[in-house]
Amino acid sequence: MISRRLLFTVMIPALVALSTTSASAATLKVVASFTVLADVVRQVGGDHVTVTSLVGPNGDPHEFEPSPSDARNLNAAQVAFVSGEGLEGWMDRLISASGYKGKPIVVSEGIRLRTMDEDGQTVTDPHVWNSPVNVKVWVANIEQALADAAPAHAAVFKTNAEAYLKKLNELDAYAHSKLEKIALDHRKVLTSHDAFGYFGREYGVQFLAPIGVSTESEASAADVAKLIEQIKAEHVKTYFFENSNDPRLVKQIAKATGAAPGGELYVESLSDAKGPASTYEKMFRYNVDQLVAAMAKAS
Ligand SMILES: [Zn+2]
Numbered sequence: 001m002i003s004r005r006l007l008f009t010v011m012i013p014a015l016v017a018l019s020t021t022s023a024s025a026a027t028l029k030v031v032a033s034f035t036v037l038a039d040v041v042r043q044v045g046g047d048h049v050t051v052t053s054l055v056g057p058n059g060d061p062h063e064f065e066p067s068p069s070d071a072r073n074l075n076a077a078q079v080a081f082v083s084g085e086g087l088e089g090w091m092d093r094l095i096s097a098s099g100y101k102g103k104p105i106v107v108s109e110g111i112r113l114r115t116m117d118e119d120g121q122t123v124t125d126p127h128v129w130n131s132p133v134n135v136k137v138w139v140a141n142i143e144q145a146l147a148d149a150a151p152a153h154a155a156v157f158k159t160n161a162e163a164y165l166k167k168l169n170e171l172d173a174y175a176h177s178k179l180e181k182i183a184l185d186h187r188k189v190l191t192s193h194d195a196f197g198y199f200g201r202e203y204g205v206q207f208l209a210p211i212g213v214s215t216e217s218e219a220s221a222a223d224v225a226k227l228i229e230q231i232k233a234e235h236v237k238t239y240f241f242e243n244s245n246d247p248r249l250v251k252q253i254a255k256a257t258g259a260a261p262g263g264e265l266y267v268e269s270l271s272d273a274k275g276p277a278s279t280y281e282k283m284f285r286y287n288v289d290q291l292v293a294a295m296a297k298a299s
């Protein structure tokens with residue numbers, strides 16, 4: 001790990017020097033930290049932005065080893081977006097390595113955040129996008145930042161944002177209508193890490209997970225034992241993998257409790273273009289459908 005980091009730092013200046021070609025006048029060059037955010041920026045920016053995601057499809061946005069090309073992309077960006085609230089712990093290091101002079105826009109600013117207790121410490125849950133109600137705040141922040149960077153296109157960004165807000169309202173209504181058909185005491189699911197807190201808050205679903213709000217943390221044997229007891233006591237019958245996380249621990253817990261596999265959820269990373277969750281809209285609908293199907297079967 002250390003040698004990779006050193007190599008990375010040494011390589012950057014030379015590569016950045018080679019990559020000073022400027023963005024075309026017509027489109028804004030934009031970088032977003034991860035795929036879910038990149039998609040929402042594309043929805044608002046439309047034809048006037050070229051968006052690059054740093055973390056790629058099916059990638060883990062908590063733990064990320066940026067490459068020299070990520071540094072080049074960031075260095076060339078006219079606007080950079082992060083979700084914030086502790087999600088992208090690797091970003092500051094990348095900013096200094098890349099020589100990027102701007103300050104990333106934190107799109108989650110203004111969202112009513114969840115905090116929770118993790119091993120005696122209060123932590124903020126960064127997975128705001130798993131409720132489309134929160135993504136509406138992202139959209140407002142993205143529209144503002146793009147309009148500031150390219151005032152000539154402000155009217156287009158506004159039109160795009162309004163159209164996308166309508167879609168987000170539809171997603172929210174879809175989830176409410178689907179989930180409200182499931183009895184409240186059956187809306188319980190086991191997942192790998194605590195990424196669905198905002199979804200749970202919005203739609204009355206209880207998610208249990210062995211790992212906390214960041215995949216950087218690890219579950220202790222005592223945590224796992226406690227969780228197994230809780231799953232049994234609360235009759236949680238279904239578990240899900242995450243597309244961007246190692247499924248071994250959740251499988252092991254499921255085996256000890258008798259919970260059945262429900263499939264895969266897209267928690268913090270889109271699929272590639274061929275997969276079932278290539279946009280935020282598809283990801284959210286896919287997750288709702290998977291969860292509802294599993295909970296209906298278990299009830
Ligand atoms: Zn996460």
